Amino acid sequence: MKPPPFDYHAPVSVDEALEALAEAGPHGKVLAGGQSLIPLLNMRLVAPSQLVDINRVGELDTLTADAGGVRVGALARHATVERSAEAAAVQPLLRQALALVAHPVIRNRGTVVGSLVHADPSAEMPAALALLGGSVRLARLGGEREVAAADFFIGPMESAIEPGELAVSAFFPALPPRSGTAFREVARRHGDYAVAGMAALVTLDEDLRIVSARVACVSVGPGPVVVDVSDACGRRPAASVPWDAVTAAVRDRIDPDEDIHATAEYRRHLTGVLAERALKDAARNAVTEAAHE
Known part of the structure; x- marks a missing residue:
């Protein structure tokens, strides 16, 4: 297999890249x-x-972590972010999600921001960004804009990036106090795209009762499907949460497709199972986090 013919540009600065993209318009693609x-x-x-x-x-090969969150530059590789102790301390969901992305050889080359722009509904990083309420910074000649995750993922393989724009970074907010995260998925083989997946974020009060719980579902919609299940958890400790009601709330919000890997009904069932497991994992991690305060 060979690619179709194209003109190749190799800029050495953001300004040069933006000039090339402005000239290319809708006929340009970015290689990271x-x-x-x-x-x-x-x-x-x-x-x-x-x-x-x-x-x-x-200048795009950057990774910074502070009290507010983690900002990942457009050339930061999956492996670099996964291995960063500073990034994991500020937002552990990054490492949890990246450990499930494809295989090490792919993570050594692939980029976090590239995965977000690709907007595959079966990918882990869009779900992580959507669950955390993160954003993507887009630059073009004459300015830039920050697009929230809720507005960034338009549909399958479609993001809000416009012709002439370059995604220069993504921002993942820090973990709130007494909070925990987790990522669970099922794939036919480790490293394959998930048949179904689940990112979870749980926050506790001082008595270790769940005050906030959200999940982002993978492979069951046109993009990451974020579901707030705080009410279903009922401000209880994780051990006394009515998990049947929680998983039902998640299953009711998804509309999975059937394909050669799974029926829609199997994906719906699997999503409920993963929601319970991921939320329990996140709650345990939140308890551990609270103990370290």
Whole structure:
């Protein structure tokens, strides 16, 4: 398989990259990790006339963590973020999610921001960003804008990035006090896309009762499906939560498709099972976090 012909650009600064993208308009594509784009090119599912390779733009290879959250630059590789103790301390869901992304060789090259822009509904990073209420920073000639996760994922393989724009970073807010996160998924083989997946975030009060609980479902909609199940948890300790009501609330919010890997009904059932497991994991992690305060 060979990609269709294209003009190749190799900018060394953000400004050069934005100029190339502005000139290319809707006919341009950005190459960062390439773990999604290269197969699409080789199978001729996409045919851009202009390819802008940003791998020489060193200012995009950044990863910063502070009390507010973690900002991941467009060239930060999955593996770099996964291995960062500073990022994991501020937002542990990043490491939990990235450990499930494909295989190590893919994580060594693929980028977090690239995965977000690709907007695959079966991918882990869009679910993590959506659950945490994060955002993506988009730049173009003349300015930039910050797009919230709720507005960024438009549909399957479709994000809010417009022609001429470059996703320069993504922001993942810090873990709130007395909170815990978890990520669970089921795949046919480890490293495959999830048949169904679940990210969870639980926050406790001083008496270790659940005051906030949310999940982001993977592979059961056109994008990550975020469900608030705080009311269903009923401000109880995790050990006394009515999990049947919680999982029912999650299953009622999803509309999975059937494909060669699973029926819609199996995905719905599996999503409920994963929701309970991920929420229990997140609650346990929240208790541990509260003990360290």
